[in-house]
Amino acid sequence: MPPRTKTRLKAVAAQTVPQTRDEVAQLIAEIGIDSRELAVLEAEMNNELARIKERWEQLADPARQRIETAQRGVQAYCEANRELLTQHGRTKTHSFTTGDVCWRTRPPSVRITGEESVRDALQRLRLDRFLRTKIEINKEAILNEPETVALIPGIKISQIEDFVVTPFEADLTGPEAA
Secondary structure (H helix, E strand, O other): OOOOOOOOEEOOOOOOOOOOHHHHHHHHHHHHHHHHHHHHHHHHHHHHHHHHHHHHHHHHHHHHHHHHHHHHHHHHHHHHOHHHHOOOOOOOEEEEOOEEEEOOOOOOOOOOOOHHHHHHHHHHOOOHHHOOOOOOOOHHHHHHOOOOOOOOOOOOOOOOOOOEEOOOOOOOOOHHHO
């Protein structure tokens, strides 16, 4: 089970407005209790969904295996008879009474392993046309000097304040943590 994150709630419209510090503390405690209840319900739901998915996966497995076997058989026949089925290469599709088979060539793709060494080799060989220089806006620099860009259209610096409630929680530790 993945580690749980602490529950933090952003404020919406207040339904219950406490009148004292003790009432606020009580509401925060209730938020914590309800949050833990939701976490338990969510865990139970996920466990049940996992069991359901596993059951259906097991039921589907024989059909998947039959499809895979049949597909290999169809492909073996079609590859052996490709010239006849494609009218000596004039077509890439052949229609049977129950369905079609076709041969499709995927577009070429480039795979790079060891990107830094490939980049260095291209630069060393002066093949810069195969390299890209990406220019992008440095938002961190803008935040460091907001007054410098204050009059530039399209740049808006905003800051939002969230109100967050975080109930106190302690994690259970097993005997190995001691």
